[in-house]
Amino acid sequence: MALKATTTNRVPSFLAMAVMNATREIEAAGGDVIHLEVGQPSTPPPDAVNLALTSALSDVATHGYSLAFGEWPLRKRIADHYGDFYATVVDPSNIAVTPGSSLGFALAFLAAFDRGDRIAITTPGYPAYRNLMLAMGLVPVEMPARAADGWVPSIEALETAGEPLPDGMLLASPANPTGVVMSDDDVKHVCEWCHRKGVRLIMDEIYHGLTFEGRPSTALRYSDSVIVVNSFSKYFCMTGWRVGWAIFPDELMEPVERLAQNLYIGSPKPMQAGALAAFDDYACLDGHVDRYRENRDILLRGLPEVFLGNPAPCKGAFYLYTDISGLGPNPDSIALAEAMLREAGVACTPGVDFDQQQGHKFMRLSFAGSTADMKEASRRIGDWLPNYLKSG
Ligand SMILES: Cc1ncc(COP(=O)(O)O)c(C=O)c1O
Structure with a gap:
């Protein structure tokens, strides 16, 4: 017999967390993932x-x-x-x-x-x-x-x-x-x-x-x-x-x-x-802000231009929100995020998490991680993207 469960109170899922789950599975199977999906500092508190x-x-x-x-x-x-x-x-x-x-x-x-x-x-x-x-x-x-x-x-x-x-x-x-x-x-x-x-x-x-x-x-x-x-x-x-x-x-x-x-x-x-x-220890915490600024600039300089349409001004927090329309006529940020995770080992969050109407055209990249990770993510995305575009 079907037991009672709410039919009116279905909370939509939080995609960034779903991507995080997928990365955990890949990592548990020995895969290596650069994390640009979740907004959390990679450094400990003071x-x-x-x-x-x-x-x-x-x-x-x-x-x-x-x-x-x-x-x-x-x-x-x-x-x-x-x-x-x-x-x-x-x-x-x-x-x-x-x-x-x-x-x-x-x-x-x-x-x-x-x-x-x-x-x-x-x-x-x-x-x-x-x-x-x-x-x-x-x-x-x-x-x-x-x-x-x-x-x-x-x-x-x-x-x-x-x-x-x-x-x-x-x-x-x-x-x-x-x-x-x-x-x-x-x-x-x-x-x-x-x-x-x-x-x-x-x-x-x-x-x-x-x-x-x-x-x-x-x-x-x-x-x-x-x-x-x-x-x-x-x-x-x-x-x-x-x-x-x-x-x-x-x-x-x-x-x-x-x-x-x-x-x-x-x-x-x-x-x-x-x-x-x-x-x-504000000094320690402000040191991280300097790193985030550097990380942001590494991504802005290092990512393929087609991936960086209209990057939002990004004067605070640790995210780039980029328009991926340049990648093709029907951009699909969920499909792109999945392919990038599986094929390039870089996790990021599809824009539909943040905007249900226009979000398929956008990606959110978190640069809260290490500077080495930002360099490696730029390299991986740069190497992978031409093949992805050719295949699709
Ligand atoms: C804008 C914004 N508000 C609130 C939260 C929730 O943060 P917490 O519950 O960890 O304080 C987040 C988490 O990413 C966020 O991005």
Whole structure:
């Protein structure tokens, strides 16, 4: 007898993770793969973080549950980070430590919106926003960002779209997959527009720290109503540790706390103890940013031109989003990614993960790995592509 399983709540898959699974199989069978598919630093966090975790593991105080919003020393340290990094005052009691920013989004969606509410997101954009919204009965409203406009969506277009304004808006800067970094003026403008129009703004600042031309300000400077989501996963090189944070306005703190208690009780305590030391070595972390810049330039110089159509500006994060239309009349980024993985041993993510309409024409390449890997990936793709084009 068929047992009950949801028919309405099917979350689309996250292709980057599916590619990662395929690479694991190839590697388990002895294959050698260069990883340009997943956005995770190849370097460990600063030594102090590892030491803090190791000592926390043998401290019995870290064996129990954490408070739902995280342990006070970490919340206070995150608040200090806003002073050090952005000269902005944040009250630690508005900070929720979360198991990765992924849970920060879940809390924000559940605390700020009701089923059926419409939330504007940029396309191309990070797939989990849309997928999670669909799973929660929220309605993503796509704001297209195109190469011709510098990959920046027009929020004013929402006013002329002939539909009611959305209930919420979620923007990321630096953005995944385009690497676009909004100017401080643009962030201020969006904050003010959303506040004026009654649109709840969520800013994803998870790629903050990873910018190649100066340091952008936080949206918290410009709005009291914005929800800011951040994480230790990217700049701090702690992807698998699953620690992030979100900053909520006063009126959402109570519902968020109840949700956190019931969703995950609290974030892992030993990881929080490690994360506490993450802010002590900005110099080490900024060294990785220099490497990412070099990696980006190696790919831009080394990859075949036909593979690099309209590369998004890539002023932040660690991705190139390239238009592969030059490869033929019917580009298919999934088929290309599969062939490149099997035949050239280079993994990358098809654009359909980020844009269901136009994504077949795009590829996302992550340059978070080592510089040697970027050189080797350019060589492999350069050697393989002519044969692929001949065969197809
Ligand atoms: C734009 C963006 N936001 C959020 C996340 C989730 O990160 P985490 O849950 O590791 O903090 C990612 C992961 O790649 C991302 O690219």
